[in-house]
Amino acid sequence: MTExxxxxxxxxxxxxxxxxxxxxxxxxxGDVEADVxxxxxxxxxxxxxxxxxxxxxxxxRSLVATVRSARERGVVDVVLxxxxxxxxxxxxALAFAPAGPGGxxxxxxxxxxxxxxxARRQVVEHHDAPAPDVDxxxxxxxxxxxTVHHVWTPPVPGxxxxxxxxxxxxxxxxxxxPLVDELTELGDTMMASxxxxxxxxxxxxxxxxxxxxQPA
Numbered sequence: 190m191t192e193x194x195x196x197x198x199x200x201x202x203x204x205x206x207x208x209x210x211x212x213x214x215x216x217x218x219g220d221v222e223a224d225v226x227x228x229x230x231x232x233x234x235x236x237x238x239x240x241x242x243x244x245x246x247x248x249x250r251s252l253v254a255t256v257r258s259a260r261e262r263g264v265v266d267v268v269l270x271x272x273x274x275x276x277x278x279x280x281x282a283l284a285f286a287p288a289g290p291g292g293x294x295x296x297x298x299x300x301x302x303x304x305x306x307x308a309r310r311q312v313v314e315h316h317d318a319p320a321p322d323v324d325x326x327x328x329x330x331x332x333x334x335x336t337v338h339h340v341w342t343p344p345v346p347g348x349x350x351x352x353x354x355x356x357x358x359x360x361x362x363x364x365x366x367p368l369v370d371e372l373t374e375l376g377d378t379m380m381a382s383x384x385x386x387x388x389x390x391x392x393x394x395x396x397x398x399x400x401x402x403q404p405a
Contacts, residue, residue, distance in 0.1 A: 201351035202343045207382035213271045217260040225252045232271050279359035281372045288350035304384035309340040334359050339380045
């Protein structure tokens with residue numbers, strides 16, 4: 190599959206995503222502590238009080254460690270659920286990174302349509318439950334069960350290819366397959382919502398008035 194690298198020049202163009210309630214996007218290449226703090230405070234808003242302050246500070250520290258770990262792997266943005274209690278031992282997280290030189294989807298990748306245009310999609314099943322690409326804060330439900338890659342070639346000359354990866358983590362239990370499939374559909378929906386924020390004239394993406402989360 191496409192390799193990712195620590196973000197240097199060139200970089201992918203700016204993009205935007207539509208996220209479901211409870212999911213947040215955290216930039217991984219800036220001031221991680223400040224970005225995490227801003228995202229958490231914006232998410233919890235008026236729920237921040239003396240009773241919840243300690244728990245939220247612990248969450249912030251855990252998120253900082255998560256995002257820094259992702260940054261070391263070349264990730265530029267992390268998307269994960271914040272304050273969403275999972276009712277089953279499965280979870281979902283997304284990561285975005287520029288592709289490494291010479292990277293390309295494997296032959297079994299398929300073409301899907303997104304708001305940013307066509308993307309190459311590849312599904313990787315993990316039967317030995319390795320560590321996920323993005324470690325969720327708090328207690329982990331298990332190793333990676335399924336990873337899905339989306340690869341976009343931006344309509345901007347010289348821009349880096351963008352790789353979007355979502356990982357479903359959980360227990361290796363066949364009874365959880367329906368839940369894994371549902372989370373796969375959710376991850377695919379978020380990936381399909383990606384659009385380029387700045388595209389050349391004549392190469393516009395589909396118009397959409399739905400609120401979006403945009404990388405800083």
